[in-house]
Amino acid sequence: MTYQADRLANFGTSIFTEIAALADQHQALRLSSGYPNTSGPNSLIEATTVAMQKGHNQYVWSHGAGPLRDAIARHEQRFYQREVNPDTEITVTAGATEALFLSAMAFVNPGDEVIVLEPYFEYYVPNAEMAGGVPRYVPLRAPDWTFDPDELAAAFNNKTKLIMLNTPHNPTGRVFTKAQLQIIADLCQKWDVIAVVDEVYEHLVYGDAQHVRLRDLPEMADRTITISSMSKTFSMTGWRIGWILASEALSNAVRLVHQFTVDCASAPLQFGCAAALDLPDAYYADLANTYAQKRDLLLPTIQQIGLKPYIPDAGFFIMADFSDLGFSDDVAFCKHLIETVGVATIPPSAFFSSGNKSLAKQWIRFAFCKDDAVLTAACERLMQLS
Numbered sequence: 001m002t003y004q005a006d007r008l009a010n011f012g013t014s015i016f017t018e019i020a021a022l023a024d025q026h027q028a029l030r031l032s033s034g035y036p037n038t039s040g041p042n043s044l045i046e047a048t049t050v051a052m053q054k055g056h057n058q059y060v061w062s063h064g065a066g067p068l069r070d071a072i073a074r075h076e077q078r079f080y081q082r083e084v085n086p087d088t089e090i091t092v093t094a095g096a097t098e099a100l101f102l103s104a105m106a107f108v109n110p111g112d113e114v115i116v117l118e119p120y121f122e123y124y125v126p127n128a129e130m131a132g133g134v135p136r137y138v139p140l141r142a143p144d145w146t147f148d149p150d151e152l153a154a155a156f157n158n159k160t161k162l163i164m165l166n167t168p169h170n171p172t173g174r175v176f177t178k179a180q181l182q183i184i185a186d187l188c189q190k191w192d193v194i195a196v197v198d199e200v201y202e203h204l205v206y207g208d209a210q211h212v213r214l215r216d217l218p219e220m221a222d223r224t225i226t227i228s229s230m231s232k233t234f235s236m237t238g239w240r241i242g243w244i245l246a247s248e249a250l251s252n253a254v255r256l257v258h259q260f261t262v263d264c265a266s267a268p269l270q271f272g273c274a275a276a277l278d279l280p281d282a283y284y285a286d287l288a289n290t291y292a293q294k295r296d297l298l299l300p301t302i303q304q305i306g307l308k309p310y311i312p313d314a315g316f317f318i319m320a321d322f323s324d325l326g327f328s329d330d331v332a333f334c335k336h337l338i339e340t341v342g343v344a345t346i347p348p349s350a351f352f353s354s355g356n357k358s359l360a361k362q363w364i365r366f367a368f369c370k371d372d373a374v375l376t377a378a379c380e381r382l383m384q385l386s
């Protein structure tokens, strides 16, 4: 007799858990996990402590504490020159993770199709499936990690309800161009589809690259759910505060699910986050510069040991092709790196559907969101492969 609900039948242990266990066993440096090994700014911790001391310890509005929604609206104005109504168009969630779940539960009926661009952040498909949705995969392919417009167009039909995408993109580190987003926008309009755009890396964009938002393209604001969070911009992945930006009608739907899922995200942390979003422009610029330097610290070693990296424009991951080293399987190569040199990475085939895993079989993903001491030590270990 199994008590587990049928809807969980396809869910297994995440690749991150498996790699973390092996990394522990071999005391490997973890360039696998997508979170920093240092905390974000002290001022956030102080602002949260003050909020607790002032008594902000009770439930707040389900859709978010007023000061945080106001701060998100100011952030919109400052970085995207957009007026957003904090009362009706912003919903504070328990991280982008909850926002993704709400987006699926609020809009997908059983049997609806959900287009997922792959490689995808590993929660998209379970979220779509929990809502009864049927994923339709459209791959991004190396070397540029982009989609084929005809293949994308062929995935849309009158059962399509949502498309889930991520820009700047994990794991490839590419940002979708305006022209690419326009192709997606045209298809969403043609087939009356809602776009869920995960933009958690919105502030980690390097050099001349530019983060363009689907919601800012003509006619897209009313059919786009934009998701972001504190995790990556403020190096506080454990705080679990994120948000959804959407029209009033779409916000109302996600709020219904949110209200009966978590009620509200952690109240005192919302006050700390409000202070964080108002940090000066210099904070955001330093963040991007620091990550660009970390990327550039790791890249030469990756090249020297014979891997061919895709140079990321954004995010904190580097995808690298290891086929010249005589390996042909990403999981086997990841295990080899952990066991022989003590560096943990992630096999990106985990971010593809079963039919398309071969597209990533010769790639691995390095995370460079670690302090320089860890990155330098990892480079020294990796050089043993040269």
Ligand SMILES: Cc1ncc(COP(=O)(O)O)c(C=O)c1O
Residues within 6 Å of the ligand: 034, 094, 095, 096, 097, 098, 121, 166, 170, 198, 200, 228, 229, 230, 231, 237, 240, 241, 242
């Ligand atoms: C693309 C992407 N979306 C969402 C998340 C989760 O964000 P949060 O910590 O806000 O739940 C991550 C975390 O790694 C991510 O890479």
